[in-house]
Amino acid sequence: MIPLQVPPDLFGPVVREALNILIGSWREGFVQVSGFVGATILLFSLVQYRFDGKLTELLQEHERAQPLVGGLLGLTPGCGGAIIAMPLYIRGTVSFGTVVAALGATAGDSAFIILALAPEAAIYAYGLAFIASVLFGYAIDLWGLGVGRVDRAVERVSRPVTDGGFATTSVADGGPSVPEYERPDHDHGDGGRLPGYLPDSALLERISHGIHVLWWVVLAGALVAGTMYLAKGAVEPAWAVGFSYDGLFTIAGLLGTTLSFYLYFVGRHYIGEGDTGRLRDTFASLYKTFQHAAMETAMVTVWVIAGYLLYEYGMAIFAFDIQSLASSAGVMTPIFGALLGLIPGCAAHIVFAQLYAIEEAVPFSALAANAVSQDGDALFPLMAIDLKAAIIATIYTTVPAVLIGVGLHYFWPYAQYGFGVVG
Template identity: 35%
Template sequence: MVTMAEVFEVIVVSMRDAFLAVTVFVAAMIFLFSWLQYITAGKFVDIIRSNTRWQPVIGALMGITPGCGGAIVMMPMYARGYVTYGTVIATLIATLGDAAFVLIGAAVTDSAFIAPVLAVHFISFIIGISWGYLVDGMKITPRNPLGKYGPTFENNNPPRNLPENKNEDAKEILDDLGREDESGWGYFLLHQGYTVWWIVTALGLIFAVLLLVWSAQDADFTLEIDYNPFTLNGIITWIGLIGTSLSVILYVSQKNWISDDTEASIGDKLYSMRETMIHSASETAFVTFWVMSAYLIFEFSMLFSGMTEADIARYGDGFTAVILASFIGLIPGCGPQIIAITAYTKDLISFPALAANAISQDGDALFPLLVRHRAASIWATVHTTIPALIVGFSLMAFGVTF
């Protein structure tokens, strides 16, 4: 019989661990990559427009950067006719969205994840480039989903490729991303409360690093639950609880339930360093919510079913897991993908399933494509799922695992 004390402990531990084991490291990485996007976005736009032959490669590079920002920037460029459909596919295959931060965070805290993190990014990058060139080579487009070997469908909103657009600079393209609506309590809460969130996160990062050091020095070291704020365990527990609570508040205030990055938020980040910090907080809060949700799902599943992680892991191997992971990738947004990736970090699904999900998922980039080009967004999910299944099954056949 499960007691309320056990349920409460699962919630507390999940909140604490989600913040100290994932959030604080994710926050640092999101801020770093957001800053890099802030200072280089215009250059990437200019480079990709002037190097048509290398567009799938550059698109894959934009996609492979952790987060959804690089991939989202590519979507209005396709709508304007500046990049090929193969470039879009290369970008979407390469991106792991915000789920990448979960993997990288796991590698920071456990060196055993370094190899699979590098491997899945390398595989996604190479498959993205290869499939992108294949799509362009076969003349595959939303209007010709089977390329030159299949039927041609009517396209009511083809990508623009007008002569007068040739002189547009990167700023005009980034302007197409839009800006956020500055009204509403969600906007106010995020823009006024992000400083408090960053202070708590900075403290959490310090203690998270110390926990890694203490664990390395003492193999028997364990972090106990303690609600006394005047003890070390108590301080760490409360930082974790407060940090996760603030993250949930920011997450709810934005009302972006399964996706965090929007064209407007990316547009704001690319024009303001302050907005970069603000939306880095929002993006990290989004990741925190879904990681905590994954923790709660796994822990409650074991608590109420009596199963162990080893029991659950038996269902995460085999062809069924690869197919399921690929189909989860069909769901737009980063939320469901974070749960899938978290399952791998807890040894609940196999590496082939991880790779299949990484290739199939499109992160938040599918939403702006859906708005601008519905046919492209629909066919893109199909054209990214096919290589996901092929790669997943191939990795299984050759026994590749980490």
């Protein structure tokens, strides 16, 4: 992260470092992550709008295909495909094995870096992630694989944050209970009930619609800047304002994140789609389709920035050196790659992908293990709605990741050399 040059005479070194991390994360999160996430969610939403909910019905009718479809959703670069699968589980449309398959197959936004800089490694790593995740998803649905025990263990330390728990005693046996606001008898307006900190205002409703339209313009700019960022080898741009790549990256990043926070905390309560993280069967209009995609992406952006800040401040406070740990000798390297996947979001994994593709500091076995284990931003909607299911899911994506990483380390010669896959 290239720091913003905060004038040294304004603050002390600690405050300057904290501000650099905050503003840098505010800029990078939207361009590096949200631009791609928003485009993918919009694509799936448009498909949903075009087919008027028939795809969801088809998936629900063909239960045996669900983990395979979950894996295919996760296989799409970025996190948008896997994000689509989370609300399907929350509403009881797909199985828990499907969730694990989607989360395990997703390579998050770090996939764009590997695809751009090491495409052959991407084919191997994400192919392995897809196969392992789908097989593991089917195994969970068929045999449980101890999910019930993990379910009970998590129950002792964590409670679902909104819906009061699952309908059954084990995640493997069923899905979550139906939240109150998804019941047919629950009455709420288009934007949901206004929270106490917001007034009933027609002016704010009009402003929110305008900000929603502006948000899409900024997202288009972020998508262009993000693509250029990858084309330039994921080199951090300088801080600039103007008609240049650096200027576009800076303006789109700062403005996009700011607008996303407004939409999530204010705008969605006035213009609709207040129940973010909930899949719609269909949409009343094309505008509503765009609106839904914007609100979903805004929610992901809020979580992404929180993840970026947690990661960056953790690095600064504890001097945690990923490169040193990832370069550890022996089998601990792929195990570390798998355990890193327990961190939600994409920030740590983007750094890890850069260590492989740019710094050549980690072996392919670690990259593949991380590709299976990381859940990307798709875990955030599940965390926001049912924390217990999110914890169990991320534990169960780590298991095949360790097996794949250790297996590659011992049995595939490429894993011994780290960069043999990409020549």
